[in-house]
Amino acid sequence: MKSRLIFSTLAFCAIAFATVSEPRAEPLEHFNSILAEIDKQSDFGTKDFAATNSVVVYRPDKAPETIKAQVFRRDYKSQFVIVVLDPSYKRGQGYLQADENVWFYDPESGQFSHTNLKDNFQDSDTKNGDFNKSTYAVDYDVTAETEERLGKYDCWVLELAAKNDAVAYPFMKIWVTKDSHLMLKAEDYSLTKRLMRTVLYPSYTKVAEHLLPTRVIFIDNLTQGNRTEVTRSDLSLSSLPDSLFTKSYLQRVNR
Amino acid sequence: MAASMKIALRNLSRQKGRTSMLMVAIGFGVMVVTLLNSFTAGIVDNVQGTVSRMLGGHIYITGQKIAEDGRIISGIPEDNELTKIIAETGIRAEDITRRSLANATIIFGSNSVTQRIEGVNWDEEKTLRSSLAVMKGDLASIKNPSSLIVTEQVADQLNATVGDQVIVKLQTVSGQQNVGDFIIGAVISDPGVEGMLSAYADLSYLNGLLNLDPQAYQQLSIFLRNPGTMEEDASRIYSSLAALGPVYPRDSAASGGNNFLGAGGPGVLTFLRGFSVSTLDSDESPWQGVRYRVTTLNDLTTQVQDIVSVLNSVSFVVLIVLMIIVMVAITNTFRMIVNERTAEIGTMRALGMQRTSVRNSFLTEASLLAIGSVVAGILAASLVSNIAGLFTFSTDSALYIMTNQGRLTFTFKQDSIILDALLVMLMAIGAASSPARRAALLTPAEALRETR
Numbered sequence: 193m194k195s196r197l198i199f200s201t202l203a204f205c206a207i208a209f210a211t212v213s214e215p216r217a218e219p220l221e222h223f224n225s226i227l228a229e230i231d232k233q234s235d236f237g238t239k240d241f242a243a244t245n246s247v248v249v250y251r252p253d254k255a256p257e258t259i260k261a262q263v264f265r266r267d268y269k270s271q272f273v274i275v276v277l278d279p280s281y282k283r284g285q286g287y288l289q290a291d292e293n294v295w296f297y298d299p300e301s302g303q304f305s306h307t308n309l310k311d312n313f314q315d316s317d318t319k320n321g322d323f324n325k326s327t328y329a330v331d332y333d334v335t336a337e338t339e340e341r342l343g344k345y346d347c348w349v350l351e352l353a354a355k356n357d358a359v360a361y362p363f364m365k366i367w368v369t370k371d372s373h374l375m376l377k378a379e380d381y382s383l384t385k386r387l388m389r390t391v392l393y394p395s396y397t398k399v400a401e402h403l404l405p406t407r408v409i410f411i412d413n414l415t416q417g418n419r420t421e422v423t424r425s426d427l428s429l430s431s432l433p434d435s436l437f438t439k440s441y442l443q444r445v446n447r
Numbered sequence: 448m449a450a451s452m453k454i455a456l457r458n459l460s461r462q463k464g465r466t467s468m469l470m471v472a473i474g475f476g477v478m479v480v481t482l483l484n485s486f487t488a489g490i491v492d493n494v495q496g497t498v499s500r501m502l503g504g505h506i507y508i509t510g511q512k513i514a515e516d517g518r519i520i521s522g523i524p525e526d527n528e529l530t531k532i533i534a535e536t537g538i539r540a541e542d543i544t545r546r547s548l549a550n551a552t553i554i555f556g557s558n559s560v561t562q563r564i565e566g567v568n569w570d571e572e573k574t575l576r577s578s579l580a581v582m583k584g585d586l587a588s589i590k591n592p593s594s595l596i597v598t599e600q601v602a603d604q605l606n607a608t609v610g611d612q613v614i615v616k617l618q619t620v621s622g623q624q625n626v627g628d629f630i631i632g633a634v635i636s637d638p639g640v641e642g643m644l645s646a647y648a649d650l651s652y653l654n655g656l657l658n659l660d661p662q663a664y665q666q667l668s669i670f671l672r673n674p675g676t677m678e679e680d681a682s683r684i685y686s687s688l689a690a691l692g693p694v695y696p697r698d699s700a701a702s703g704g705n706n707f708l709g710a711g712g713p714g715v716l717t718f719l720r721g722f723s724v725s726t727l728d729s730d731e732s733p734w735q736g737v738r739y740r741v742t743t744l745n746d747l748t749t750q751v752q753d754i755v756s757v758l759n760s761v762s763f764v765v766l767i768v769l770m771i772i773v774m775v776a777i778t779n780t781f782r783m784i785v786n787e788r789t790a791e792i793g794t795m796r797a798l799g800m801q802r803t804s805v806r807n808s809f810l811t812e813a814s815l816l817a818i819g820s821v822v823a824g825i826l827a828a829s830l831v832s833n834i835a836g837l838f839t840f841s842t843d844s845a846l847y848i849m850t851n852q853g854r855l856t857f858t859f860k861q862d863s864i865i866l867d868a869l870l871v872m873l874m875a876i877g878a879a880s881s882p883a884r885r886a887a888l889l890t891p892a893e894a895l896r897e898t899r
Contacts, residue, residue, distance in 0.1 A: 252557040310622045357621035357658070358516060382626040383619060383658060414614050414626065416557040 220334055223350055227329040229373045230366075233403050234325045240432040241265040243424045244277075245323070249316045252417035259314055264432055267325050271437045274313075274323060275445055286442035287313075287320060294320050297442040304439060310360040317389065317410040317420040319360055328352065328366075331359045339370075342377060346370045361388070374403060387413045399427045451804060455812035458784070465780065470820045472776055473871060476769035477824025480867055482831060483762035485857035487755045490849045492858050495674065495744055500578040501644055503544035503567075504668030505677045505744045506684065510737040520620050522665050523737065529667060532687045538680040542574050542670035547653050547663070551617035553597070553629075553646065555605040562601055563645040564615065566653030566664075574670060575647070580636040580852075584609035588632025592652040595629035598637040598644050607631055619658035620665075627656040677743050685741045693734040697741060770871060774878035777816075781809060781882035792886055793894025806887035813879030817872040825864060832857035 247259040260278035265271070274287040284299035287307070294311070295304045309321035332352035340349045352364040363381035368374065374396060380389040392409040404427060412418035435441055459466045499505050510523040523529060523545075533543065547566035552559050567575060569589045576586060579596070588594045588609075595613065597605075607613060608631065615627045629648065637644045651661035659665075671677060681697070688694050745752070785792070792805055832855075839853040850856070 308622060310618060310624070354623075356516065357619070357623055358518065360622065360624050362623050380624070382616075382624050384626055384656075386626040388616070388624055388626060414616055415554050415559050418557075418559075 223334040223337055224329060226368055226373050230375055231326050231329050236267050238268050239429045242428045244426040246423045247316055248421045250419040263323050264436055266437055272324060273437055288439060288442055317412045317418055331355055342367050389413055400429055451807040451811045454808040455815055458812055469816055470823055473773050473820030474824035476773060477821050477871055478827040480762050480766040481825055481828035484863045485859045487758040488858035488860050489856040491755050493849050493851050493856060495748055499744050502668060503546055504670045505674050506669040506681045507742045508667045508739055510739050512737050513733055522620055522663060536683040536687055539672040540669045541672045544572055544668045545664035547650055547657055547665045549617040549657060551615050554614040555607040558605045560601050560604045564648050565645045566650040567647050568650045582634045582636050584633035586633055592649040593629050594632030596633045596635055596647040597631055599634050600637050602634045617656060625656050681741050681743045688739045692736050693738040695740040770874045774874055777875055777878035781879045785882045785886045789894050792889050793891045796891035802887040806883045809879055809883035809886055810876055813875045814872060817875035821868045821871055
């Protein structure tokens with residue numbers, strides 16, 4: 193009995209080791225290129241990007257709150273500006289990104305305060321960085337892959353581990369359609385590998401050559417009932433004035 | 448002089464009712480001002496005492512270094528160097544504490560609260576342990592590394608109690624999301640301002656979640672034996688640190704800077720927001736090694752001190768207004784006294800008493816009146832403050848932070864009392880000087896003729 197147990201354990205270890213150490217250079221490269229493709233969809237390069245975002249925050253025992261915000265992006269300079277349009281008591285609040293730093297402007301006090309891409313946008317389940325372009329290929333390695341059918345779509349399920357400690361989530365799992373390489377679902381994990389957030393991408397639209405999600409659902413897996421839905425509209429790639437990506441713009445915008 | 452004193456005392460005792468009324472009027476003014484001054488001084492002492500216990504000391508040292516990728520990370524990696532510097536400055540420290548800080552979200556079911564959590568070394572933190580007012584549970588629970596001590600308000604908002612397992616969501620020192628499990632070990636009372644007091648956890652357990660070494664820390668705090676030397680001691684530490692490497696200028700210690708103490712301006716609430724990752728501002732120069740920042744309790748309680756300055760100014764204005772009213776009363780009373788005593792003055796002058804002696808007797812009378820009133824006023828203030836100290840404020844009260852464990856305290860400052868007493872005496876003498884001069888100028892013949 194004892195020898196059988198030892199044999200079983202050794203056999204299990206051997207199989208596990210073989211699975212982990214199995215050379216998979218080609219498939220992994222393939223999956224890394226999928227990450228690059230996903231990133232390319234959200235990177236507008238030398239073009240500017242603007243969109244109106246409706247952020248609906250659901251909290252248990254509270255009426256949903258809708259925050260309307262205008263987002264302007266200039267990806268080649270790693271800049272974005274977000275101006276809150278609604279509700280009225282938040283109107284004029286704004287965010288300005290300059291690299292890793294994000295400045296939050298409060299028109300009530302007329303003061304800027306520091307925040308960052310990893311902080312939550314307002315009191316929602318979205319991060320400031322969720323309004324930015326994605327950088328999965330730069331920040332993550334694919335550590336495992338499986339196949340799964342999500343609704344009517346055949347997907348790759350890719351497990352990602354951060355290459356650096358600069359990203360908000362050290363571990364992720366993403367569901368990518370096999371044919372068009374569109375991300376349909378993502379799970380964000382903490383450093384202790386606890387599921388923190390699930391993100392769903394139920395609908396996409398095409399803007400020039402980019403396929404962009406028009407509706408994104410963020411589900412907080414730690415706090416029961418917390419959910420945020422972001423709907424994008426008025427998507428545009430028209431060029432924007434330089435003066436828009438400045439602190440003075442935020443100060444002037446709703447004066 | 449002795450004669451003037453004798454005459455003044457005799458005259459004061461002759462009209463006991465009038466003297467008493469004047470003393471009550473002046474003494475009341477002195478009492479009000481003394482109470483106001485001692486009350487505001489008590490508020491400063493209590494707020495500073497509470498905040499110093501909350502933050503683990505009177506002087507706080509924090510450090511930042513620039514990571515390879517340009518991000519600014521908070522932490523003090525070399526404890527030996529810093530401890531040596533503090534020892535060399537020769538400051539008299541009651542206690543030195545080392546803490547890590549996290550601006551976290553505590554989650555219980557569908558309830559969540561944003562709260563600063565401080566990782567503390569319970570073996571070192573005897574002052575903290577003795578100052579925490581435990582409402583539920585037991586501080587013995589801190590033996591469990593995953594034990595979390597929360598305030599009553601936080602427990603209420605979470606709808607959780609001792610023994611409940613909560614989830615804590617926080618960012619590591621490099622800004623990554625992390626989650627840990629804690630068990631509520633004890634519920635403590637919050638000193639007045641809701642959520643102002645941090646939650647407390649085991650240092651090494653919190654460090655694990657912050658992705659720091661178990662013995663690392665982010666803030667070193669020094670409890671001084673004499674908080675009065677706070678600024679002087681902070682300057683000495685600052686000079687020693689500045690001689691070794693980069694430091695933040697002392698005048699920007701509490702002003703936020705590049706998000707070092709959190710966003711916003713100075714103040715204890717800003718300080719409580721803790722650290723977050725950032726990069727250099729475009730106008731900021733990079734540095735090598737750890738850049739230290741020295742902050743004092745005074746830097747963080749400037750808003751309280753501003754309020755106290757305003758209250759002190761108000762009490763001074765009250766004193767002046769009251770004294771002007773009393774001066775008018777003294778002037779009128781002494782005019783009346785001069786009229787009543789014209790014959791007496793004429794007789795004394797006829798017997799050879801000099802003009803200056805007549806004037807001095809009136810001024811001495813006013814001085815004695817003022818001294819008696821000041822003493823009575825201070826005694827009354829002391830009595831009122833003792834009675835007020837009998838009342839206790841509940842921990843729910845917004846005034847609780849201004850009290851000493853729920854009781855109002857009045858700190859009588861010697862210099863302030865002496866200054867007020869001198870002012871009252873000068874004003875009383877000034878008010879009596881005009882009638883005294885008129886009495887001194889009376890000629891004996893005229894004085895005796897007028898009364899006839």
